Amino acid sequence: MSNVYSASRLDWVFAQAQGAGLLRTIPNSSGTWTPTGSILTRHIACSLTQNNPVLEPPYKTGTQDSIAGIRGPQSGSFTFEAPLIPNGTAGTVPDLDPILQSFFGQAAAIVASTSATYSFVNPMAYLPFALFRFNKNGSANATHQYAGGCIPTRLVLNFGGPYSTMTADGKCVYVGLSDQFTGYTGNYATAAFGLTAYPVCPSSGAPLTVNGSAITGRTGTGTFDGNVMAELRGSLSITLNTGFDLAEDLTFDQFPNYPIGGRHTVSIGTLRFVDSDGVTLANLKTKAATKSPINISIAVNNVAGSTVTATLKNVTLAPAQIVENGAYFDLNLGESLAHATTYNVVDSFSLAFT
Amino acid sequence: MGTYYFVGSFADFGNGTQLVSFGQTVQLEDQAAAEYVAHGVALLTEAEFTELEFDPAHIKKHSTIALQENAPEDFTAKRKRAWEIIHQKRTAAQAAKGE
Numbered sequence: 001m002s003n004v005y006s007a008s009r010l011d012w013v014f015a016q017a018q019g020a021g022l023l024r025t026i027p028n029s030s031g032t033w034t035p036t037g038s039i040l041t042r043h044i045a046c047s048l049t050q051n052n053p054v055l056e057p058p059y060k061t062g063t064q065d066s067i068a069g070i071r072g073p074q075s076g077s078f079t080f081e082a083p084l085i086p087n088g089t090a091g092t093v094p095d096l097d098p099i100l101q102s103f104f105g106q107a108a109a110i111v112a113s114t115s116a117t118y119s120f121v122n123p124m125a126y127l128p129f130a131l132f133r134f135n136k137n138g139s140a141n142a143t144h145q146y147a148g149g150c151i152p153t154r155l156v157l158n159f160g161g162p163y164s165t166m167t168a169d170g171k172c173v174y175v176g177l178s179d180q181f182t183g184y185t186g187n188y189a190t191a192a193f194g195l196t197a198y199p200v201c202p203s204s205g206a207p208l209t210v211n212g213s214a215i216t217g218r219t220g221t222g223t224f225d226g227n228v229m230a231e232l233r234g235s236l237s238i239t240l241n242t243g244f245d246l247a248e249d250l251t252f253d254q255f256p257n258y259p260i261g262g263r264h265t266v267s268i269g270t271l272r273f274v275d276s277d278g279v280t281l282a283n284l285k286t287k288a289a290t291k292s293p294i295n296i297s298i299a300v301n302n303v304a305g306s307t308v309t310a311t312l313k314n315v316t317l318a319p320a321q322i323v324e325n326g327a328y329f330d331l332n333l334g335e336s337l338a339h340a341t342t343y344n345v346v347d348s349f350s351l352a353f354t
Numbered sequence: 355m356g357t358y359y360f361v362g363s364f365a366d367f368g369n370g371t372q373l374v375s376f377g378q379t380v381q382l383e384d385q386a387a388a389e390y391v392a393h394g395v396a397l398l399t400e401a402e403f404t405e406l407e408f409d410p411a412h413i414k415k416h417s418t419i420a421l422q423e424n425a426p427e428d429f430t431a432k433r434k435r436a437w438e439i440i441h442q443k444r445t446a447a448q449a450a451k452g453e
Binding site for chain 2: 039040087088089090091092093095110112113114204205206207208209210211212213302303304305306
């Protein structure tokens with residue numbers, strides 16, 4: 001009998017919020033995964049990485065060789081790339097909600113029929129989520145994965161390309177594999193996240209539903225310091241680093257725990273404008289030189305229910321560079337950081353679906 | 355089993371059913387419809403949709419988000435009211451689940 005090889009397009013990835021403070025628990029009922037509330041994500045790529053190092057023995061053996069080591073501390077990480085798709089109904093969160101709310105530490109603020117807006121909370125809260133990857137190659141023996149206790153560290157939003165996309169990276173408590181699940185006992189029981197059976201892929205019902213139409217990254221408005229800048233060209237990215245970390249060196253625990261937040265940063269990069277003698281562009285050159293902070297708003301798409309708006313406050317622009325670009329001179333601005341408007345608030349960035 | 359009207363942009367139930375146009379109808383058990391609404395699908399009951407009194411010509415002309423960009427005020431105002439109802443239904447469903 002021939003092997004069934006795993007084609008990377010034949011997978012489903014579900015995202016599910018685990019709940020505040022439930023880093024080491026995947027939603028379950030008496031050990032059986034509860035898929036209610038999980039969401040099938042339309043994604044581009046997803047890597048769930050299990051960190052399971054070997055600790056090489058430090059002691060001598062009497063030869064130049066060493067003997068086999070032992071299993072080291074466990075942890076995991078994830079990278080998840082997806083199109084940024086609004087729900088299509090204003091006032092409703094997008095399918096990516098479990099991941100997005102984890103970045104901001106709180107659920108989106110909803111204004112009925114108008115908007116769902118993610119913004120930071122102070123002090124930072126940790127909303128872990130789980131990712132479930134089901135191999136759909138049809139084999140009963142296919143290896144499935146889950147990443148439990150995901151804590152996001154970096155979000156990159158890409159606008160201006162054919163599609164608006166996001167890439168989320170982060171750490172997790174562990175990445176479990178279906179064919180290793182029965183070994184998640186004893187000192188390694190944490191890897192089961194409270195489950196007593198490996199999750200079964202949903203075959204019907206709400207978790208299989210996806211909402212919203214993909215939106216182009218090439219319609220919308222870029223507003224810089226109150227001026228709509230039509231000269232903006234190419235794609236741009238917004239990067240959010242949460243500063244989140246997990247303690248991975250606990251003395252008597254094989255798995256990481258206790259998420260904590262450091263300094264979070266939000267920056268906008270790869271900004272390019274068609275250079276001109278225009279007043280609004282001159283203003284940006286001046287602000288880039290003087291470091292007087294400006295507000296930036298990037299609104300993609302302009303249809304109610306399917307618009308995404310990223311707002312960065314108090315951005316200090318990187319130095320303006322005049323760079324040849326074919327027949328043009330471009331004005332390029334490097335990675336520029338957003339900041340809070342004052343002490344004791346966390347309003348440097350928000351992401352709205354309207 | 356009842357008739358439900360879709361007032362979103364796109365939804366795929368993963369079972370062969372796709373909702374791709376505003377005002378598209380689908381037959382669903384009430385319990386299933388409630389779960390879909392809680393999951394983010396914009397579904398109104400026949401009574402809720404009828405009460406909004408959408409102009410059938412507008413529904414036909416502005417059936418997708420691309421066609422709604424310059425939709426008339428009469429359509430967008432009723433669409434906004436439809437989404438308010440969706441919000442109320444979802445909030446009620448979440449409250450019932452203790453979320």
